[in-house]
Amino acid sequence: MRLIHSSSEMQQISLSLKKEGKKIGFVPTMGYLHQGHISLVKESKKKTDITIVSIFVNPTQFAPNEDLNKYPRDMERDNGLLSSEGVDIVFFPSTADMYPPEFQTYVNVEKVTMEFEGAIRPTHFRGVSTVVAKLFNIVLPDYAFFGQKDAQQSVVIKRMVKDLCFPVKIKICPIIREEDGLAMSSRNIYLAGEERTDALVLSKSLTLAESLIYHKGERSCKTIVDAMTELYKNVESAELQYIKIVNEISFKEVENLDAGSKYFVLIACKIGNTRLIDNSHISL
Numbered sequence: 001m002r003l004i005h006s007s008s009e010m011q012q013i014s015l016s017l018k019k020e021g022k023k024i025g026f027v028p029t030m031g032y033l034h035q036g037h038i039s040l041v042k043e044s045k046k047k048t049d050i051t052i053v054s055i056f057v058n059p060t061q062f063a064p065n066e067d068l069n070k071y072p073r074d075m076e077r078d079n080g081l082l083s084s085e086g087v088d089i090v091f092f093p094s095t096a097d098m099y100p101p102e103f104q105t106y107v108n109v110e111k112v113t114m115e116f117e118g119a120i121r122p123t124h125f126r127g128v129s130t131v132v133a134k135l136f137n138i139v140l141p142d143y144a145f146f147g148q149k150d151a152q153q154s155v156v157i158k159r160m161v162k163d164l165c166f167p168v169k170i171k172i173c174p175i176i177r178e179e180d181g182l183a184m185s186s187r188n189i190y191l192a193g194e195e196r197t198d199a200l201v202l203s204k205s206l207t208l209a210e211s212l213i214y215h216k217g218e219r220s221c222k223t224i225v226d227a228m229t230e231l232y233k234n235v236e237s238a239e240l241q242y243i244k245i246v247n248e249i250s251f252k253e254v255e256n257l258d259a260g261s262k263y264f265v266l267i268a269c270k271i272g273n274t275r276l277i278d279n280s281h282i283s284l
């Protein structure tokens with residue numbers, strides 16, 4: 001496994017790999033890896049000849065009041081995990097390389113970033129789309145793998161790729177969960193004491209929504225969201241930010257569920273000081 005720090009060196013390597021006719025699979029991450037990230041790596045290994053993973057805690061997607069400086073990092077452990085998965089290249093650029101002095105070009109995807117995560121974190125998606133566009137231009141992947149865990153992000157990336165004609169196929173992979181249902185996240189490490197148990201309210205409320213929709217035939221989003229919201233009232237450390245049911249493609253909120261359509265039930269909730277997101281894909 002090669003560890004590459006410089007973006008120009010990374011781009012040269014990718015150009016030579018492409019000349020050799022190799023299909024490049026790319027998994028962008030912020031490190032502190034867990035089995036959710038590894039599932040994307042495994043998918044890339046299945047589909048492509050060369051798997052490149054980037055580890056970059058991207059400052060432009062964090063607001064000044066967010067956790068950029070305390071975001072967990074463990075490069076040694078990450079490298080061990082990636083090498084045992086057979087990853088070919090880890091791209092680990094510095095902030096100065098990615099954002100040199102005078103950097104001033106940003107990618108701004110519009111409508112689909114206005115609500116939900118974009119409303120609560122107004123500069124977040126501009127940072128995400130900018131860094132992913134840069135990484136695509138450096139790594140030159142044929143396929144890039146993202147998690148459904150960040151459902152709105154996956155819609156934003158797909159939109160950007162379409163609108164700006166990036167020659168890359170985007171693959172969205174399912175959410176990987178801990179045995180008790182908690183969606184894996186690098187931020188779960190922040191959950192202290194009781195909060196780890198309290199955090200289960202997210203996955204439990206999604207299970208409730210799925211059961212109402214699939215087993216009870218409930219089609220009113222208000223009824224589903226109200227029933228889910230009730231569960232949060234018993235959890236002291238939980239500060240629910242939103243539960244929304246949106247159309248899978250337009251990412252617009254809907255009032256009723258229709259047969260033959262697909263949706264996401266989206267949740268953002270703070271458990272103590274830790275902000276968690278989770279979702280469920282609904283296919284009727």
Ligand code: AMP
Nearest residue numbers: 029030031036146147149150175176184
């Ligand atoms: P991050 O390191 O948090 O930026 O995540 C890197 C990639 O891993 C993103 O595409 C995430 O959606 C994906 N990811 C994060 N958590 C999970 C999970 N529990 N299951 C599947 N993919 C995930």
